Amino acid sequence: MNAKNPRRFPEDFVWGSATASYQIEGAAAEDGRGPSIWDTFSHTPGKTLNGDTGDVACDHYHRLPEDLEHIAALGLDAYRFSIAWPRVQPGGSGSFNQKGIDFYSRLVDGLLERGIKPVATLYHWDLPQELEDAGGWPSRDTAYRFEEYAEQMARQLGDRIHLWTTLNEPWCSAYLGYASGVHAPGRTEPAAALAAVHHLNLGHGLAGRAIRSVLPGAQVSITLNLHVARPVDPSSVADVDAVRKIDALANRAFLGPLLDGRYPADLWEDTAHVTDWSFVRDGDTATIQIPLDVLGVNYYSTNLVRRWDGTGDPGAADGHGNAAGSPWVGASDVEFVRPPGPYTAMGWNIDASGMTELLVRIHREYPDLPQMVTENGAAFEDVVADDGSIHDPKRISYLHDHIDAVGAAMDDGADVRGYFAWSLMDNFEWSYGYDRRFGIIRVDYDTGQRTWKDSAYWYRDVIARGGLPAT
Numbered sequence: 001m002n003a004k005n006p007r008r009f010p011e012d013f014v015w016g017s018a019t020a021s022y023q024i025e026g027a028a029a030e031d032g033r034g035p036s037i038w039d040t041f042s043h044t045p046g047k048t049l050n051g052d053t054g055d056v057a058c059d060h061y062h063r064l065p066e067d068l069e070h071i072a073a074l075g076l077d078a079y080r081f082s083i084a085w086p087r088v089q090p091g092g093s094g095s096f097n098q099k100g101i102d103f104y105s106r107l108v109d110g111l112l113e114r115g116i117k118p119v120a121t122l123y124h125w126d127l128p129q130e131l132e133d134a135g136g137w138p139s140r141d142t143a144y145r146f147e148e149y150a151e152q153m154a155r156q157l158g159d160r161i162h163l164w165t166t167l168n169e170p171w172c173s174a175y176l177g178y179a180s181g182v183h184a185p186g187r188t189e190p191a192a193a194l195a196a197v198h199h200l201n202l203g204h205g206l207a208g209r210a211i212r213s214v215l216p217g218a219q220v221s222i223t224l225n226l227h228v229a230r231p232v233d234p235s236s237v238a239d240v241d242a243v244r245k246i247d248a249l250a251n252r253a254f255l256g257p258l259l260d261g262r263y264p265a266d267l268w269e270d271t272a273h274v275t276d277w278s279f280v281r282d283g284d285t286a287t288i289q290i291p292l293d294v295l296g297v298n299y300y301s302t303n304l305v306r307r308w309d310g311t312g313d314p315g316a317a318d319g320h321g322n323a324a325g326s327p328w329v330g331a332s333d334v335e336f337v338r339p340p341g342p343y344t345a346m347g348w349n350i351d352a353s354g355m356t357e358l359l360v361r362i363h364r365e366y367p368d369l370p371q372m373v374t375e376n377g378a379a380f381e382d383v384v385a386d387d388g389s390i391h392d393p394k395r396i397s398y399l400h401d402h403i404d405a406v407g408a409a410m411d412d413g414a415d416v417r418g419y420f421a422w423s424l425m426d427n428f429e430w431s432y433g434y435d436r437r438f439g440i441i442r443v444d445y446d447t448g449q450r451t452w453k454d455s456a457y458w459y460r461d462v463i464a465r466g467g468l469p470a471t
């Protein structure tokens with residue numbers, strides 16, 4: 001880390017941290033919770049590292065009071081969590097489960113009592129299994145079920161929610177869930193993945209509209225994991241075109257309908273041999289293009305791509321170490337090249353400049369759209385010292401440089417309203433199970449004990465100071 005000046009953020013900048021229901025809650029079969037696609041997937045042999053499941057996870061469901069104290073002690077302005085759909089509506093349609101709703105009510109009240117803004121995500125990947133059995137996101141009906149669920153949550157949690165996020169990273173839900181199959185439900189059907197893209201977008205629009213019909217003043221957002229793709233050779237027309245294809249699949253497949261009211265023509269052309277997109281009906285993009293109060297942006301790393309020269313396996317590296325099928329539907333001529341390091345324990349390259357580039361790009365293309373970094377963080381191999389302390393200088397350095405990069409984007413005019421560190425605590429890292437630790441708080445999975453890493457103390461001080469120290 002080079003010597004840097006201190007950096008201050010606006011007084012009203014929101015400092016937060018984030019988690020997701022399936023990754024932390026556990027209590028998978030308690031108080032009426034129904035099964036989700038992640039229960040099914042993680043219990044299928046070979047799908048997760050070491051066969052890990054979210055059955056117990058961080059046991060957050062039972063340790064809520066204790067976790068609220070950690071959130072308060074960090075001094076967070078906001079806490080981003082997700083609601084497990086199968087906990088509040090076990091079958092994904094029909095009756096709701098009061099005990100499940102009560103849990104989120106206690107969470108929200110606990111946050112408000114401590115002066116912390118609740119930021120609620122309605123869908124962070126735990127689809128009720130019954131809805132997958134009926135077709136999942138490739139089926140249009142799932143979008144209507146999502147609308148009903150969203151409306152009910154607006155009624156139950158009401159004006160206590162500071163910001164509603166409909167979906168977390170629909171890119172992952174669609175392409176990792178239905179194309180590469182490394183996420184639940186583990187299907188490898190490229191055409192279905194593109195249908196899922198559309199029905200997730202549609203679900204967002206329907207849900208946002210439903211929330212606002214119950215709560216006219218509600219703040220509504222969506223969180224995207226936008227990709228920063230760079231060409232191996234910027235002077236190569238073929239490599240630049242590879243970037244365009246990835247940008248269409250990863251970014252504009254969502255930004256287009258959400259913000260421009262249409263799908264990009266090149267996306268449809270690139271994927272014409274996979275699907276005719278006839279699942280997009282008249283009026284759908286108008287439904288999707290509801291006003292967004294803020295765009296949530298999750299950023300971790302960059303991607304390096306070029307036109308595949310026909311040798312080797314272009315799908316072997318999708319930029320995130322997912323070795324199964326390719327998530328890049330219709331882009332089989334694009335090769336992902338491992339970017340220069342350093343790398344995190346996920347194998348993802350560390351490059352804070354991508355954060356600035358991304359936020360500035362969105363600002364240039366959508367000047368009136370406020371943004372919020374809803375996830376950023378890193379997994380490293382943490383070592384517990386003899387005295388129980390956890391020195392994680394790499395995580396501190398990662399967070400420092402990326403927060404600094406957010407500030408640089410704001411210097412360039414980007415309207416960024418907040419930053420959420422991923423994650424509040426170590427948790428179930430999807431197909432990597434408990435092996436990869438993203439938390440600023442360590443979780444001992446044998447005892448459930450929470451221990452602040454150095455990065456948690458550091459982040460607490462950043463929040464208290466309203467910015468970064470000189471280094």
Ligand code: PNW
Binds near residue numbers: 020172298375422438
């Ligand atoms: C995001 N990829 O997941 C999620 O929102 C979190 O739940 C997760 O824990 C975090 O980032 C760290 O992984 C992603 O392969 C998972 O591109 C995979 C990818 C991207 C994001």
